[in-house]
Amino acid sequence: MFLTFTLNLLVDYGQQAAFSHAWSLCVEEHFYLVFPLLATVLLRRPSAGRVVAVCVAVVLAGIALRTSVWLHNTALDQISGGQQRNWFVEDLYYPTWNRLDGLLAGVVLAVLKVFRPHTWQRLQQRGNTWALAGVVVLALAMWLFRERTDLIGNAVGWPVLSLGLALLVLAGTATDSALGRLRLPGALPGWPPFPTACI
Template sequence: MSRLSGLDLLRAIAIVWVMLFHSFIAGGLGDSYSWLSRYGWMGVDLFFVLSGYLIGSQLLKPLSQGESPSLRDFYVRRAFRVLPAFLAVLAVYFTVPAFREADGIQPLWQFLTFTVNFLIDYEHNKAFSHVWSLCVEEHFYLVFPWLALWLARRPSAKRFVCVCVALVLAGIAIRGYVWIFEMLPVRDLEDVERSFGRRFVEDIYYPTYARLDGLLAGVVLAAVRFYRPSAWARLQAKANWLLLGGVVGVALAMWLFRDRVGLIGNTFGFPVLSAGLALLVASAAGREGWIARCRVPGAGWIAVASYSLYLTHKQVFHFVSETFGAQLEGRGLLAFAAYAVATLLAGALLHYAVERPFLQLRDRWARRRPAASTGGEGGSMPSAEVASASQPTA
């Protein structure tokens, strides 16, 4: 199958962005790389926008044509996509404690039910904590198909806009309330049950209900594409202007988040960031814009393996730091290369040993299904879109 190289490039940028962020947080690259911790977390939001657009496209295209996608097939294909690699890594976490990047870890049942992002004790249980974003994705997969079916029963642009505006305002209100009434009172206190920073992570940054902006922005793009195709065509004709607008939007979000845990960024910054990233995704979703025609060696493979890289990179950083940290300290590019090579090797191992075989098994299962039943996961999507289907990585 052909792939949309622009979306692959954005996916590669997203996972590299996140890994660079964690290379300082979980690795041992030293203070010279501390700048990576400033904005690297934004790669997660890029993944959310990509997921919203691609999963939204798979479901909204048949709905826009009056067809009903098979939710059974959708969930089965998502299970093939997400669970094998995740369960393989989870098994190692709970059977080989030395594999963990931190000592404490949440109970197994929370990982199996994808509730870690709601229940985590971040002060004591940081191991595999980056799975919070996978939890957000899983909640999206669970709820969005039913919401899409409900909205498609009587298609209404007004109702769709009202739902979108309500979700954005609800996110702003929730994050603002938490910051003012939960975080601010303990900002300068040390002897409290939950510190300011811990409340930020547990009550704003991780919970699904506070992080819907990126997924929503992606779904809006998909809705415009399939319910307003003429408007989408006009947007694609100005793909490079979309790219410029996206860069400006992300830059504005970075300015709003100049205080990473500040009130302004964490209330209004997320929708601004998601809007900017959505413009980048719109620019990359066609074939005419600069980013859609850009070819970066290795970006396609990184995009394909991004889920495996996401699941393993923090553990690898920790292992390299614990094993070779003393020898690599102060070695600059050599240290960076050592971490990068180890991460790519671990991601490749998981991808080729677990992830890819189950994707091939999924494809064989899909070929045995009646043609009409494949629409739930993109059977009616163009091949390039299916090949670039969303991966829950961040």
């Protein structure tokens, strides 16, 4: 499962309950395999309308899929008199197709920067506004996820969370925003404390 990057698709939490970060690497590899094909198709006849339609379709399909998985598994639990397996982790949390919202948010930012540079520049002028909006949207996402395994959080919470994080990333790329001026010294190898931290 590690070699084929299918760990997140073939999870058996009853047999292997140990946490592994490898599931997120699987999502990343699936993205690297599928996204270039989708981008190639979309770039044959580039159209803002087509890109927007695909983005809306991905978000709506994700909401519908997570909703149907949640409803199906909770119905099975009711029929059998209790939870028979950890379907939340196996069927909702780990699979790639339920993780497309965050990937889509990053792709949208990249598309704006590369294909709509004037729009990107206008967005950059409002970095603090995007930061505030991102915090508000993240607060909404946290409220939606107040019950971690509830339907509403898992159906619509993921796209809301992804939007909030995308707004914060957008704010962080604006050099005149408060967030854009912050630096992560620990991530910079040239920062003086870094060599001593490695010793």
